[in-house]
Amino acid sequence: MADQKHIVIVGAGFxxxxxxxxxxxxxxxxxxVDRHNYHLFQPLLYQVSTAVLSASEIAYPTRQFFKNNKNVNFYMSKALDIDQERRVLITKHGEISYDYLVLAAGATTNFFGNESVARNSYAMKTLQEAIALRGHLIHEFERAARKCGPDQWEARQRHLNFVIVGGGATGIEMAGALMELIDIFKKEFHTIDFKEVHVTLLEAMGSVLPMVPPDLQQHTID
Structure with a gap:
């Protein structure tokens, strides 16, 4: 209808x-508007990265949410810029005029200014990143399995030391899921001595889960 206001929302997250x-x-x-045509349940990305869940189990087609809402249209494209004077959102595939614009594009991984971590680590904010991390984890065990000689200990260690940066909820969940994946691999990788596998959790604060009460922090550590 001509008298309807047009509201454009950037980001199909929560x-x-x-x-x-x-x-x-x-x-x-x-x-x-979103560059992907699925809604991602980000809290379970760590389960995709550790092969507990498949990608399709945490990605839901965005259009399905609104199949009964004729006044909601989904536009798959990447938002590039905003022309505030013309009240236009500029996307990779064209312009969209609006009466009101809402930016809900989410967040990016915060490396807290540590360029070395940003350069040498795997982030876990998107489905693509989780899938890449899963592939990396599995291939590290495959590489270690090929270096099974007694004189190849140092070479194996490059593949069997895993460091998780961040002791918040996601870091804790990731560490737990990784340990479960390692338990599965113990039955499958017969040439690896799993005493050589190490998982290290790094947290800059005084304890893991700094946002929860101390008794819960200690329970997590125990």
């Missing part, structure tokens, strides 16, 4: 999808 669902009940037009 915030963007929730807002679009609420606005779908109103007399407005909504365009939801």
């Amino acid at each position: 915030g963007g999808v929730t807002l679009a669902k609420e606005l779908a009940k109103e007399n407005v037009r909504v365009t939801l």
Whole structure:
């Protein structure tokens, strides 16, 4: 309808999808923009990266949320810029005019200014990053399995030491899931001495899970 306001939302994460669902009940037009055509359940990325879940189990087609909402349109493209004077969102595939614009594009991995960590580590914010990390973990064990000679200990160590940076909820969950994956691999990689496998969790604060009470921190450590 001509008198409907047009609201453009950038980002089909939790915030963007929730807002679009609420606005779908109103007399407005909504365009939801995202570079991917799926909604990602980010809290379970660590389970994809450790082969517990498949990618399809945490990625849901965004259009499915709004199949009964004719006033909500999904537009798959990457947002590039905003022309505030013209009230236009510029995307990789064209321009979208708006009455109101909501930016809900999410966040990127925070390396806290540590360029070495950023350069030499695997992030875990996107589905592609989780899949890449899963492939890396599995291939490190495959590489170690080929270096089974007694004189290849140092070479094996390059593949069997895993460091997780960040002792928050995701880091703790990742460490636990990685240990479970290692338990599975113990039955499959017969040439690896799993006493040589080490998982190290690094946290800059005084304890893991610094956002929870001390008794829960200690329970996690125990």
